[in-house]
Amino acid sequence: MKKVINTYATKFGDIEIEINKKSKSGVISTYANIQTTDNSPRHYTEIIKKIDEITEENYPNNTLISKTIKLSKKIFKTIAQAESKVHGKTLDELHFHEVGCADAVADIIGASYAYHLLKLDEEKIYALPVATGQGTVKTQHGILPIPAPAVLNILTDVPTIGGLENTELATPTGCAILVNITDEFVSSYPYLTKKKIGYGAGKKDLKVLNALRLVHAETTVEKDTITILETNIDTLTGEVLGNLYDKLLSEGARDVSIIPTMMKKNRPGHIVKVISRNSDAEHLVKIIMEETGTLGVRMIPTIHRGVATRENVYHEININDTLENIRFKIGYIDDKIIKCTPEYEDIKKIADKTNIPIKDLMNIVEQDYKRKLRSE
Numbered sequence: 001m002k003k004v005i006n007t008y009a010t011k012f013g014d015i016e017i018e019i020n021k022k023s024k025s026g027v028i029s030t031y032a033n034i035q036t037t038d039n040s041p042r043h044y045t046e047i048i049k050k051i052d053e054i055t056e057e058n059y060p061n062n063t064l065i066s067k068t069i070k071l072s073k074k075i076f077k078t079i080a081q082a083e084s085k086v087h088g089k090t091l092d093e094l095h096f097h098e099v100g101c102a103d104a105v106a107d108i109i110g111a112s113y114a115y116h117l118l119k120l121d122e123e124k125i126y127a128l129p130v131a132t133g134q135g136t137v138k139t140q141h142g143i144l145p146i147p148a149p150a151v152l153n154i155l156t157d158v159p160t161i162g163g164l165e166n167t168e169l170a171t172p173t174g175c176a177i178l179v180n181i182t183d184e185f186v187s188s189y190p191y192l193t194k195k196k197i198g199y200g201a202g203k204k205d206l207k208v209l210n211a212l213r214l215v216h217a218e219t220t221v222e223k224d225t226i227t228i229l230e231t232n233i234d235t236l237t238g239e240v241l242g243n244l245y246d247k248l249l250s251e252g253a254r255d256v257s258i259i260p261t262m263m264k265k266n267r268p269g270h271i272v273k274v275i276s277r278n279s280d281a282e283h284l285v286k287i288i289m290e291e292t293g294t295l296g297v298r299m300i301p302t303i304h305r306g307v308a309t310r311e312n313v314y315h316e317i318n319i320n321d322t323l324e325n326i327r328f329k330i331g332y333i334d335d336k337i338i339k340c341t342p343e344y345e346d347i348k349k350i351a352d353k354t355n356i357p358i359k360d361l362m363n364i365v366e367q368d369y370k371r372k373l374r375s376e
Contacts, residue, residue: 001117004065005034005110008054012047013038013102022201025209029201032110036102044080044094047101048073051109063345064116070250071112071121071180078176079104082153104173111177120181122312123216126190127182130155131163132170151175157279159185164208183277184225192217226254227281228300232261233292234269241270244291251287252280315342315369319361320354326365337373342366 002017009015014037022031042050051069059065077091084094115121132147132155139148147160150172158179163169195217202210233241241258248256255275263269272292276284278301285297314325326346331339342365351358 001110001113004068004113005106007058008051008109009036009102009106011050011054012036012042012105015102015106017106024199024201024205024211027199027209027211029199029211031201033203034103034106034110036106038101038103040101042101044076044091047105048076051105064113067116067121068109068113071115072108075108075112075173075176075180076104078154078180079150079172082150082172082176085153086149107173108177115181119312124183125181126184126186127178128186128188129159129161130170130175130178132160133165133168134162135166135168137168148172154179157282159187165206167204167206169210179279182279185279189215194218225278227276227278229272229274229276229281229284229288230298230300231272231288231292231294231296232263232269233272233294234263234267236270236292240291241272244272244288247287247291248274248284251284252277253284312343315365315372317365317368319350319356319364324350326350328369340366340369340373342369 002019005017006015016033016035018033020031020033021028023029051072055065055069080091080094083089084091087094132151135146136143137146137148146168147155147170148168151170154172154175155170158175160170192215195215198214198216200212200214202212204210236244245256245258253274253276257271257273259271259273261269261271272288274284274288281299281301285299288294288297311330313328313330315328316323316325318324324346327343329339329341329343330337342362347358347361347365350356351361354361356364
């Protein structure tokens with residue numbers, strides 16, 4: 001963890017990291033004390049470019065880092081869009097000064113790396129309403145009300161409460177991280193069993209417990225809620241539709257289908273169908289309209305879907321005298337495996353190295369994994 005944070009943050013400023021246990025209101029919590037000093041202020045676009053350069057230089061083929069940086073850039077974009085709206089600047093003009101450039105890099109990349117290291121991207125994340133605090137906060141632009149304008153912009157569609165303290169409890173960085181990893185905001189804890197609880201200490205000592213509480217648990221309620229978005233398109237080229245597909249997935253769509261169809265006056269066209277988190281639906285509608293020029297998108301909200309228990313596992317296999325680790329997507333119903341599929345990207349990398357056709361590799365790997373299951 002420290003190594004990854006240092007690798008990125010030291011390119012933006014000096015950094016010291018100390019992680020230890022600390023008592024907050026009598027509760028033992030983990031305290032990550034990260035002290036940074038910026039070398040110089042940087043524009044948002046410079047930060048993103050530099051992060052990509054560091055990744056290419058230090059972690060060119062690291063899947064975990066690749067996922068970490070993809071999420072980190074989404075978080076940076078969330079902050080940048082919120083700040084640009086406050087200050088009336090474009091993303092190219094915006095620079096990170098309030099949160100601190102090196103500080104933001106350390107916090108965001110550290111949080112994103114931990115999120116993926118713990119495989120929380122394979123879990124459903126719930127969050128309670130955000131306590132913003134109250135009163136005023138001193139900034140480089142003067143004294144501003146709490147919650148700060150950028151925080152309010154980030155939390156536009158998120159339930160919030162003031163909280164019990166007359167101080168700032170929610171920062172732009174913290175809020176941007178939260179909204180990009182949360183699947184659903186709830187007013188109270190959902191039905192959970194087998195809980196594991198952890199506390200992350202805040203810096204301030206307050207009358208109330210200043211700590212982030214994380215609860216990892218299981219639920220026997222196997223259902224999910226989503227929003228389905230649909231629109232009919234008959235004026236776009238295949239290249240534009242392909243770009244739309246990639247953009248929707250990168251902006252948070254859970255799944256995208258583009259289905260050939262016949263439209264009025266016997267014109268060939270396509271149905272664009274998107275499965276979305278409820279919280280992402282409005283954002284994805286905007287993207288569909290901007291990218292396609294369609295004047296309307298059908299929104300079918302809060303669809304309940306039954307979901308199988310899912311997990312990702314690694315399987316080691318010898319291919320051409322080389323041991324390869326391949327991820328498998330496994331689906332269960334009542335402990336019975338109903339799906340067992342190797343990750344396409346892993347198969348493709350091995351196919352490129354070995355010149356074995358992908359369809360043959362898929363068969364070899366699936367059969368090897370099934371033999372392993374039968375022997376257990």
